[in-house]
Every structure is written in structure tokens, then in C-alpha cells.
Amino acid sequence: MSVMLEAARQIRLVPALQAKGAMIVAGGTLAVAELNYGQGADGTLIILDRLGLDRIAVVGKKATFGAMVTMAEIARDRRLKFLHPVCNSIGGPAVRAMATIGGNLFAPAPYGDMAASLLALDAEITIHDGKSAKKYPIEVFFRQRKKLERCLVVSVSFTLPASGSFRYSKAVRRKPVSASVVTIAALLPRRGGKVVGARIALGAMGSHAIRAYKAEAALEGRSLDSATIAAAAAQIAEDASPADDAYASAWYRRQVVPIHLARLLAA
Amino acid sequence: MTKVAVQFTLNDEEQNEFVDSGSTLLAVLRGKLGLYSTKAGCHQGSCGACTVIIDGEPRLSCLTLAQRCTGRMITTIEGLTRDGALHPLQQAFMEGFAAQCGFCTPGMILAAKSLLDRNQSPSRDDVIDAISGNICRCTGYEPIIAAVLAAAEQMRAEMKKSA
Numbered sequence: 121m122s123v124m125l126e127a128a129r130q131i132r133l134v135p136a137l138q139a140k141g142a143m144i145v146a147g148g149t150l151a152v153a154e155l156n157y158g159q160g161a162d163g164t165l166i167i168l169d170r171l172g173l174d175r176i177a178v179v180g181k182k183a184t185f186g187a188m189v190t191m192a193e194i195a196r197d198r199r200l201k202f203l204h205p206v207c208n209s210i211g212g213p214a215v216r217a218m219a220t221i222g223g224n225l226f227a228p229a230p231y232g233d234m235a236a237s238l239l240a241l242d243a244e245i246t247i248h249d250g251k252s253a254k255k256y257p258i259e260v261f262f263r264q265r266k267k268l269e270r271c272l273v274v275s276v277s278f279t280l281p282a283s284g285s286f287r288y289s290k291a292v293r294r295k296p297v298s299a300s301v302v303t304i305a306a307l308l309p310r311r312g313g314k315v316v317g318a319r320i321a322l323g324a325m326g327s328h329a330i331r332a333y334k335a336e337a338a339l340e341g342r343s344l345d346s347a348t349i350a351a352a353a354a355q356i357a358e359d360a361s362p363a364d365d366a367y368a369s370a371w372y373r374r375q376v377v378p379i380h381l382a383r384l385l386a387a
Numbered sequence: 388m389t390k391v392a393v394q395f396t397l398n399d400e401e402q403n404e405f406v407d408s409g410s411t412l413l414a415v416l417r418g419k420l421g422l423y424s425t426k427a428g429c430h431q432g433s434c435g436a437c438t439v440i441i442d443g444e445p446r447l448s449c450l451t452l453a454q455r456c457t458g459r460m461i462t463t464i465e466g467l468t469r470d471g472a473l474h475p476l477q478q479a480f481m482e483g484f485a486a487q488c489g490f491c492t493p494g495m496i497l498a499a500k501s502l503l504d505r506n507q508s509p510s511r512d513d514v515i516d517a518i519s520g521n522i523c524r525c526t527g528y529e530p531i532i533a534a535v536l537a538a539a540e541q542m543r544a545e546m547k548k549s550a
């Protein structure tokens with residue numbers, strides 16, 4: 121194989137290299153594995169190590185992560201405790217030390233547990249196209265992900281959730297960590313005991329993280345009693361299109377996702 | 388194939404090498420430096436046999452591009468033995484029969500060392516998490532977990548003695 125590494129020196133120069141066919145390697149947990157198996161082997165790899173994209177900023181209620189921030193770094197940050205279960209469910213410690221938040225946005229299903237959490241958190245993705253930086257709501261980002269593969273994700277930001285309003289569960293076949301059978305991330309803001317503006321995101325239930333709009337609607341304006349939980353669980357797979365893979369069949373994923381949602385909402 | 392210069396500290400010794408651009412640290416350790424303790428298993432991050440410690444963190448050398456290691460401190464299992472004396476983890480693996488074929492052992496020990504370097508009193512769950520990215524196909528995990536906990540105890544006792 122013939123590969124050249126280019127350490128990008130300026131953010132605005134990266135998209136031009138991508139346009140010429142160069143591939144970004146962030147943590148490399150997926151990209152270098154592909155190289156090892158002869159995929160995308162000829163060409164230039166862009167390394168983002170020197171661009172200062174490895175910082176976490178929490179200012180007031182807003183958290184911003186450079187695209188190169190790793191799962192291990194987030195898991196060490198005491199300001200972001202609600203995200204620790206997410207990070208600690210991704211690979212073993214060596215994967216977490218390498219895997220970046222930017223790379224997770226491009227990870228194919230059943231991967232993308234952080235991406236599902238960011239979808240629940242209504243994150244904004246900042247992308248540089250070579251001329252300027254633009255912010256995309258995460259749902260728009262996922263819709264255009266194929267096209268945006270030729271752009272640089274610079275950062276990810278979101279408003280910190282109210283204490284106790286973010287919940288996460290990941291069903292796996294092998295404890296403590298494995299690829300997802302079903303991942304659920306839920307933001308459940310409450311006013312006067314009622315859920316207002318719920319966002320439920322699913323991982324491994326589509327080619328990328330998806331919202332479960334019908335289940336969210338079943339929660340809206342209600343308290344989390346057993347009837348509401350049952351109604352949301354009945355709707356949870358409605359917007360999903362899971363695939364068969366080595367971890368679970370699409371049929372199994374559809375069968376178990378209501379059970380995991382009911383457990384998460386009742387917790 | 389283009390060659391590039393890399394410089395890193397490997398087991399406390401400076402290394403200056405010309406390597407193929409795009410080659411992995413695993414390929415350099417085994418193919419260029421003849422350090423065969425770092426095992427090559429799956430080449431896709433799944434088995435953990437190639438685990439090394441870079442700047443205090445466990446890393447998969449099969450997924451680490453060698454060029455990105457410039458300026459880094461790398462530890463392989465060859466770096467654990469001091470003046471011929473085994474590291475407490477090596478000793479505990481040997482005494483607790485925590486290695487059968489030994490293929491996973493260097494990766495297991497380095498994954499465990501990264502834990503013990505940060506946490507001298509790990510719980511059983513901490514140990515399980517530390518080795519969760521490392522697959523063993525013959526010993527079974529129980530003796531490995533027990534050996535890591537025994538090594539932690541031994542290291543605490545040694546620290547107490549020297550304090």
C-alpha cells in the first residue's frame with residue numbers, strides 16, 4: 121500500500137485536501153483498521169493533531185468539544201459526569217483513549233453511541249468547508265452525512281442538560297462492553313412533573329442515530345407513569361430501520377427496544 | 388514507499404527510525420525493532436493483543452500510525468522488567484497461572500499496568516473494565532482478574548514497606 125501522512129497546519133486547508141481524495145484520520149480506530157485491510161489504502165491521510173481540536177470548554181450552560189476530544193478525556197471530566205456512562209460503554213480503555221467525538225459522528229451502525237447521545241442532546245455540529253465554518257443541527261448533519269464526509273468537523277456543542285434529565289442505556293451481548301444491540305439516549309426535561317420537549321435517540325436502529333419521534337410524542341405533557349411508559353414503548357420502533365449484523369438481527373432489535381426503553385424511563 | 392523519520396522514547400530509550408509512511412506502530416515494533424512481545428492479532432482493534440502504553444494511556448498499536456508517535460513515551464512489555472526482576476504483574480500472572488498460550492498476556496499486562504499506574508486499589512469491576520478490550524481465548528478471565536488484584540496488593544505492600 122502507498123500512504124502519505126499529512127499533518128494539517130490550518131483548519132481551512134483540510135477540505136481542499138479532502139476534495140483531492142485525502143482521508144481524515146482522527147483517533148484511527150475505524151480509519152486505520154480499514155487501511156490495515158487494504159481499504160482506501162492509496163493516498164493521503166490527514167492528521168488533525170496540531171489544529172488545537174482537542175479542547176473541552178464548558179462556559180455557563182454550554183459545552184463545546186473540539187472534534188479530536190477522546191472518549192477517555194470526556195470520561196475524566198468531572199463537569200460532564202452525565203456523559204461518563206456513554207464514554208465508558210465505547211470499546212475498552214485503549215479504544216476510548218483513541219476514539220474521538222468527531223469520528224463517532226461518522227461511525228457506521230451499530231457504532232455511534234456518542235452520536236446517539238449528541239442527537240438526544242440536540243447538539244450543533246460545526247463544519248469547515250474550506251471557506252468558512254458553519255453550524256448544523258445534528259439532525260441536518262446526519263441527513264447530509266454522506267456529502268459532509270468531504271468536510272472537516274471542527275467541533276460539537278450543546279446546552280448542558282438539567283440535572284437528572286439525561287438518561288442512557290446500551291444493550292450488549294458481552295459485558296462490560298461490546299458493540300450495541302440497541303442504544304437509547306433520552307433527554308427528558310420536566311416541568312411540574314410533566315415531560316416537556318423530550319428527545320429520544322436510538323443507536324443501532326438505523327444506518328445512523330435516529331430520533332424516535334412517535335415515542336417522544338407519547339411522552340409529551342405527561343408524567344412518567346406506567347401507562348405513559350407503555351405507550352412510549354409501544355411506539356419506540358416505529359421510526360426505526362435496524363439491520364442484521366453479527367450482534368443481533370433486525371427482528372431481535374425491534375423486539376427488545378421497547379423493553380429497554382421501558383426500563384430506562386422507569387429508572 | 389516513502390520513508391519518514393520518527394523519534395520516540397521506547398522503554399526509556401530514545402529511538403530514531405526511518406519508517407514507511409503510513410505504517411503502524413505495531414509493524415514498526417515487530418518488523419523494524421524486533422520486539423515480538425507486542426502481538427499481532429486482528430489488526431482491527433478487537434483483540435487487544437497489540438496493546439502498548441503511550442504517554443500513560445493504553446493504546447492499540449495496530450491502529451496507531453507510527454508517524455504520530457514522534458515525541459511520545461512508549462512502553463511495551465520488554466520495558467517492565469527492571470534489572471532482571473519481573474514486574475509484580477508479571478510475577479502474579481506467572482504464580483496465578485494467568486497465562487496459558489501467552490498470546491494475550493503482554494496486552495493484558497499492559498492494559499492492567501495502565502490501570503494500576505492510576506489506581507493502586509482497584510475493585511474487581513475496575514479490573515474487568517481495564518481488560519475489557521483484551522480477549523483471552525484459553526486461560527479464561529478469572530485467573531487474569533485474580534492476578535491483577537494480587538499484583539495490586541503486592542504493589543501496595545511494597546509501597547508501604549518503602550514509605
Ligand SMILES: Cc1cc2nc3c(=O)[nH]c(=O)nc-3n(C[C@H](O)[C@H](O)[C@H](O)COP(=O)(O)OP(=O)(O)OC[C@H]3O[C@@H](n4cnc5c(N)ncnc54)[C@H](O)[C@@H]3O)c2cc1C
Pocket residue numbers: 143144145146147148149150151152187188209210211212215218219220221222223224225226227230231232233234269271272273274298299300431432433434
Ligand atoms: C474494538 C472496537 C470497539 C468499538 N466499540 C464501539 C462502541 O461500543 N461504540 C461506538 O460508538 N463505537 C465503537 N467503536 C468505533 C470507534 O472506535 C468509535 O466510533 C470512534 O469514536 C471513532 O472515532 P475515531 O476518532 O477513531 O475515528 P477514525 O477512525 O479516525 O475516523 C472514522 C471516520 O470519520 C472520519 N472523521 C474522523 N474525524 C473527522 C472529522 N473531524 N471531520 C470529518 N471527518 C472525520 C474519518 O475520515 C473516517 O472516515 C469501536 C471500535 C473498535 C475498534
Ligand code: FES
Pocket residue numbers: 426427428429430431432433434435436437438447448449450
Ligand atoms: S491486533 Fe491490535 S487489537 Fe488486535
Ligand code: FES
Pocket residue numbers: 485486487488489490491492522523524525526527
Ligand atoms: S493465554 Fe492464550 S489467549 Fe490468553
